[in-house]
Amino acid sequence: MPVRSIHTPFGDMTVAQEGVAIVSVDWGWGRDQDDTPLLREALAQLDAYFSGKLKTFDLPLAIEGTPFQRRVWQTMQQIPYGETRTYGDVAQELNSAARAVGGACGPTGCRSSFPAIASSGPAASAVIPGRRAGDQAADSRPRTDGGAALL
DSSP states (O other), rough: OOOOEEETTTEEEEEETEEEEEEEESSOOSSOOOOOOHHHHHHHHHHHHHSOOSBBOOOBBOOOOOOOHHHHHHHHTSSSSEEOOHHHHHHHHHHHHHHHHHHHHSSHHHHHHHHHOOOBBBBOOEEEETTTOOOOSSSOOOOOTTBBBBO
């Protein structure tokens, strides 16, 4: 599976491609670095997003999950650019529990969170467990995978 990494303001991210679609974004620098037109475009869009020049993404995605995970990710896609929600906020919208929402966002991390960060709809800034925008946090990265940070 081809992967390519990028330095972001929140840490290194690695984008993976399978076939003609993006299948995941993970924290950290990938061991191998591949060069495909789709990976170059994904990294260009992420760079533009983090520099404030892009608010929505236009990338083919092939993200798989359970029906509940998909509902969580669809709800996350509706978070306006620059805003945050807690797992509890998302859970309330889904008539579910915060722990279930956190579970839908991890441990697969970015695979499940990627639709909220890189979707063809509004890109979410973050879903943060127990915190709201403006709260002081020891870690400045958006948290979207139940503890380890992610988009």
